Amino acid sequence: MGSEEKQLKLASRVGIIGAGVSGIAAAKQLSAGYSPVVFEATDSIGGVWKHCSYASTKLQTPRCDYEFSDYPWPERDNSSFPSHVEVLEYLHGYATHFDVLKLIKFNSRVTEIRYVGDHYDDSAEYGPLLSGRPVWEVAVEDSVSKLVQLNKEAARSLLKGKKVAVVGYKKSAIDLCMECAEANHGPDGQPCTMVIRSLHWTVPSYWIWGLPFFLFYSTRSSQLLHERPNQNWFRTLFLSLLSPMKKAISKFIESYLVWKLPLVKYGLKPDHPFVEDYASCQMAILPENFFSEADKGNIVFRKASRWWFWSGGIEFEDNTRLEADVVILATGFDGKKKLQALIPQPFNNLMADSSGIMPLYRGTIHPLIPNMAFVGYVESVSNLHTAEIRCKWLARLADDVFKLPSVEKMLQQTSKEIQVMKRTTRFYKRHCISTFSINHSDEICEEMGWSSWRKKNRLLEVFSPYNSQDYV
Numbered sequence: 001m002g003s004e005e006k007q008l009k010l011a012s013r014v015g016i017i018g019a020g021v022s023g024i025a026a027a028k029q030l031s032a033g034y035s036p037v038v039f040e041a042t043d044s045i046g047g048v049w050k051h052c053s054y055a056s057t058k059l060q061t062p063r064c065d066y067e068f069s070d071y072p073w074p075e076r077d078n079s080s081f082p083s084h085v086e087v088l089e090y091l092h093g094y095a096t097h098f099d100v101l102k103l104i105k106f107n108s109r110v111t112e113i114r115y116v117g118d119h120y121d122d123s124a125e126y127g128p129l130l131s132g133r134p135v136w137e138v139a140v141e142d143s144v145s146k147l148v149q150l151n152k153e154a155a156r157s158l159l160k161g162k163k164v165a166v167v168g169y170k171k172s173a174i175d176l177c178m179e180c181a182e183a184n185h186g187p188d189g190q191p192c193t194m195v196i197r198s199l200h201w202t203v204p205s206y207w208i209w210g211l212p213f214f215l216f217y218s219t220r221s222s223q224l225l226h227e228r229p230n231q232n233w234f235r236t237l238f239l240s241l242l243s244p245m246k247k248a249i250s251k252f253i254e255s256y257l258v259w260k261l262p263l264v265k266y267g268l269k270p271d272h273p274f275v276e277d278y279a280s281c282q283m284a285i286l287p288e289n290f291f292s293e294a295d296k297g298n299i300v301f302r303k304a305s306r307w308w309f310w311s312g313g314i315e316f317e318d319n320t321r322l323e324a325d326v327v328i329l330a331t332g333f334d335g336k337k338k339l340q341a342l343i344p345q346p347f348n349n350l351m352a353d354s355s356g357i358m359p360l361y362r363g364t365i366h367p368l369i370p371n372m373a374f375v376g377y378v379e380s381v382s383n384l385h386t387a388e389i390r391c392k393w394l395a396r397l398a399d400d401v402f403k404l405p406s407v408e409k410m411l412q413q414t415s416k417e418i419q420v421m422k423r424t425t426r427f428y429k430r431h432c433i434s435t436f437s438i439n440h441s442d443e444i445c446e447e448m449g450w451s452s453w454r455k456k457n458r459l460l461e462v463f464s465p466y467n468s469q470d471y472v
């Protein structure tokens with residue numbers, strides 16, 4: 001870097017919004033050159049891991065996959081899933097070890113982001129990530145967090161002895177039904193009704209017919225069977241020849257799930273292939289006693305595509321009614337909406353494509369929004385690993401180790417990824433790269449000037465899973 005460029009870099013100030021997994025990973029990776037300031041709305045790091053009201057919330061990814069590349073879990077080979085408290089401790093350990101806490105301004109909510117850069121021209125090229133002069137200005141509300149969090153006791157007593165309806169059939173809903181069933185053990189107990197709009201495959205553990213789950217989707221050999229962006233005609237032909245094998249793997253997993261879980265008994269067997277849930281990052285791990293609580297009558301399933309409230313609870317499209325004292329909407333969240341509330345025009349209108357997905361190059365840069373990066377929107381099997389590798393890429397982009405391609409090329413790349421997701425799964429709502437995650441990381445490595453094949457030998461390269469330790 002020349003001295004003029006170095007001065008430009010020094011003049012650039014980096015602001016990071018949020019001190020969850022993504023924010024602390026970004027702060028750590030950028031801390032070497034830029035002393036970023038992290039604005040965190042609450043009084044703690046950890047984001048979702050700090051704000052868990054229910055004691056049973058756990059990591060559902062194996063801990064060795066939900067791990068920073070340079071900060072191993074104390075017992076990384078322990079196969080149990082750490083509680084949210086343990087995850088928070090791990091994140092604290094990381095932030096303390098790498099001295100990230102000093103960069104964070106707690107109780108600082110960003111309420112507005114203003115564009116103060118040059119006149120925006122949407123036909124211009126993206127340019128460097130850091131321009132050396134102010135481009136964005138953030139308004140920060142310097143106040144103690146207004147977030148009201150239920151304590152664990154209050155959360156449980158909200159469910160105890162009550163007729164509870166939980167709307168949703170994914171991870172939050174499953175965990176909440178389990179909490180509800182456990183809170184209702186005993187004489188005053190009431191069943192908890194799960195209101196299910198669409199069925200999805202759920203998995204009891206990371207073992208299928210005695211084989212480790214990673215063999216099916218997390219190795220190079222397994223991802224060879226899945227479409228990826230930028231594949232040539234030969235690969236397309238190869239994939240169509242091998243598509244029976246892809247289907248067979250999905251069927252093999254489905255056969256285990258139908259054998260292991262009472263899905264047929266409860267009318268919960270989905271019609272779509274397992275791979276479609278996997279490819280949309282929707283696979284939920286079932287708590288151990290979920291179906292034994294259903295067998296005891298503590299969890300009841302109600303399928304309904306439409307529902308609405310009546311004064312005593314919930315009514316369904318066939319006009320039947322469910323009485324409920326408490327209705328919990330475990331219906332997910334849309335992080336994009338939060339961003340849209342902050343980002344000014346004209347960028348606000350450009351954020352999402354017609355299918356509602358943000359076109360993020362390498363899962364990070366929006367080609368039409370200058371000097372800004374987004375971490376944590378692209379999902380895969382381990383969102384921590386997905387976020388960390390992108391922050392490493394981002395730090396090198398900030399350092400000008402490589403340059404971004406033209407806006408047109410970036411948009412082409414994101415559009416190809418979105419097309420692959422759409423073709424792979426009908427549930428493509430989220431930007432999920434789980435079936436081509438290794439290829440995604442390969443492209444990131446190549447751009448950073450790293451070798452993309454990162455294992456010690458060819459055998460491991462083909463048959464062992466990839467995780468953050470491969471990208472040290």
Ligand SMILES: Cc1cc2nc3c(=O)[nH]c(=O)nc-3n(C[C@H](O)[C@H](O)[C@H](O)COP(=O)(O)OP(=O)(O)OC[C@H]3O[C@@H](n4cnc5c(N)ncnc54)[C@H](O)[C@@H]3O)c2cc1C
Nearest residue numbers: 018020021022040041047048059060061109110376382383
């Ligand atoms: C209960 C639960 C369990 C999960 N389990 C897994 C799992 O097992 N495996 C997996 O891979 N993923 C899991 N996830 C996904 C999880 O979201 C990611 O793994 C990761 O923790 C997300 O981190 P993040 O930093 O991107 O976002 P968040 O954790 O949401 O952090 C965002 C931070 O930004 C702050 N913030 C927001 N708005 C502002 C503002 N305007 N100004 C200042 N600060 C702001 C928030 O206070 C928060 O601290 C889980 C999610 C949930 C909800």
Ligand SMILES: NC(=O)c1ccc[n+]([C@@H]2O[C@H](COP(=O)([O-])OP(=O)(O)OC[C@H]3O[C@@H](n4cnc5c(N)ncnc54)[C@H](OP(=O)(O)O)[C@@H]3O)[C@@H](O)[C@H]2O)c1
Nearest residue numbers: 058059060167168169170171172173197198330331332333
């Ligand atoms: N590790 C953990 O312990 C844990 C715990 C909780 C959450 N998480 C993570 O957090 C993220 C969000 O998960 P989530 O379960 O909260 O949300 P989600 O995955 O978005 O699921 C939302 C659920 O609500 C249903 N739904 C949405 N709107 C509905 C409506 N109007 N009527 C009926 N049903 C409706 C959806 O049905 P459709 O399928 O029909 O859309 C789906 O079943 C995921 O990444 C998840 O892995 C992890």
